[in-house]
Amino acid sequence: MINETNDKIRYTSFKFFLEKGYESTNIRDICKVVDIKPSSLYFYYKSKQELFFSIYEEIWNKKITVIKKINELNSNKSPDTRFELMYKQLIECHAKNILNEKFLLRYHMFPAEEIAMILKDRYKFWTYEEYKIFADIINECIEKGLLNSQRNTDDYFQHFKRFMLYQLTDMLIYNIKKDSKDQDEAWVNFWNYFISG
Amino acid sequence: MINETNDKIRYTSFKFFLEKGYESTNIRDICKVVDIKPSSLYFYYKSKQELFFSIYEEIWNKKITVIKKINELNSNKSPDTRFELMYKQLIECHAKNILNEKFLLRYHMFPAEEIAMILKDRYKFWTYEEYKIFADIINECIEKGLLNSQRNTDDYFQHFKRFMLYQLTDMLIYNIKKDSKDQDEAWVNFWNYFISG
DNA sequence: GTCTATAAGAGGATAGAC
DNA sequence: GTCTATCCTCTTATAGAC
Known part of the structure; x- marks a missing residue:
């Protein structure tokens, strides 16, 4: 070592x-x-701040790496299936690394004043990395008529993020771990609402 | 003055x-x-802590007073209608006092260490006050066969709280203010899921 | 009730020896 | 790389005058 x-x-x-x-x-x-x-x-x-951001960046980096990996593994599937698998595999991954997600949620919702500005900047950077991956899938869904083209990619992404946050708070605050049958149902409900707007 | x-x-x-x-x-x-x-x-x-809790208690006190008031105003209605009106009028009230709700959410999710123990205690006290009011309504729904009696009052209350938190985070994080038509739809979805379990 | 002055202590960070 | 010793600043809180 x-x-x-x-x-x-x-x-x-x-x-x-x-x-x-x-x-x-x-x-x-x-x-x-x-x-x-x-x-x-x-x-x-060299400082408390550097220590903090060294950890913060590592968490995001791991997270984006996982998202990219999942996306690649399902690259041969249709875009709506890819979207669904992305959700389910990502939720499973979050459940495993629940403390990392709690860490991010804490500092995004209520950033300490001393580091708020840098956090905002880094958050913007990393969510854009996340956005690019999902935007590809969403755009392909729109192209193939699987999603309504009246709403833009950004709206769809925001909508999806809210859904993820809801599932996450269930795990974090209420300690609710849904089995795959529940996740199937949650996804169906979400997707129906998603495509209808 | x-x-x-x-x-x-x-x-x-x-x-x-x-x-x-x-x-x-x-x-x-x-x-x-x-x-x-x-x-x-x-x-x-006499201290920073006393100042904090003076404010914290006032927020909860106002909140419980409002809940009691809404409950009394609808006391002549059937329990399921009372439940629905309680939700809608409470959401409207939260939208008006959104900063109070943000304050409570902040300190319940991520309490500062110095005050964590007292916060936990006071949170327990106030949520029990809240629980008593909703338990009355839920129990009456169960008695009249409007809710399934296989699940207990506590489960129903927790479920309702999660629903409220979801609506709240929509307002807080995503700045989404739903109109009354959206609220109608949200309630119908919730209630259907609620009664089916 | 509001002030001046200050005690008492916590916490981030550095200098320089080994 | 890790230590001892210490600086400096910030913050809560109090004593006592007016």
Whole structure:
């Protein structure tokens, strides 16, 4: 393990930032858990902010990588099937990495003031990366007449995001884990509403 | 105005706690806006925590008062109609006091560590007040065969709360204000799902 | 009720030795 | 890479005058 200490710092910081929030997380407490002195942490990260964003970026990066991977695996399917599989496989992935999703939700909904501006900027960047992937699928659905062309790609994407957020809060707040039969039903309901507008 | 200063303190603090969160809100900044010295604030509130909970409790108190009032106004109706009217009038009220709802959501989802334990306790107290009112309606629906008796009152209440949260996040995050036709449709969808389980 | 002045402590960050 | 020691700033809160 070349960077065992760094791994410990990242793992501990993630938990603290997730559970206590940015302001209530302090370097001293992280270092106590990692069992190093604060000055040692500053060897790896030049500031608390850099430490935070190093973790934030890694979470998004993993997430986008997974979305791209799912998209590629289903590339031979029709666009509406691809959309459905994307949803189901992504939900399953979120269920597995539920703490990552909670982390993102926390800082997107209620960003700490000190990091709010950078967060807004990075959020914009990453959601655009996400958008590009889904826009391809949605546009193909529109081209093939599977979705109404009266609404634009952006509207459809926003609509889908709201649906995902709803499923996510069910998992996060109410600890509701839906089985695949429930997910089938949820998707059918969503899609019917989706195509009718 | 006997307590003009106190009103200013409360109004300013509410905005700060809502927008910046508990930890990032500091007494000095509040006092600058109110145009008093910090020591004067401590004449009205013995601590930052007391100031916060004074505001938190007032919001809940107003909310429960409104729910009780709506319930009384519709007391002559059948329980399912009462339920529906309760939802629609409450949503309308939330739309008007959207910042109060955002305040509660913020501190219930991601409570600041320093106040987390008290918040949990007070949340329990107030949601029980809320529960008692809705439980009456739900129980009457069950008695009259308008709702399936295989699920218990608690389940129905939780289900309803999730539905409300979904409508609320639509307003809060996506700034979506539904008109009464949309609300009619949302309620019908909810109720059908509600009675079928 | 509001002020001036200040105590008391927490937390981010750095200098420099090893 | 990790340590000891310390600086500096910010923040809650209080003492006591007016």
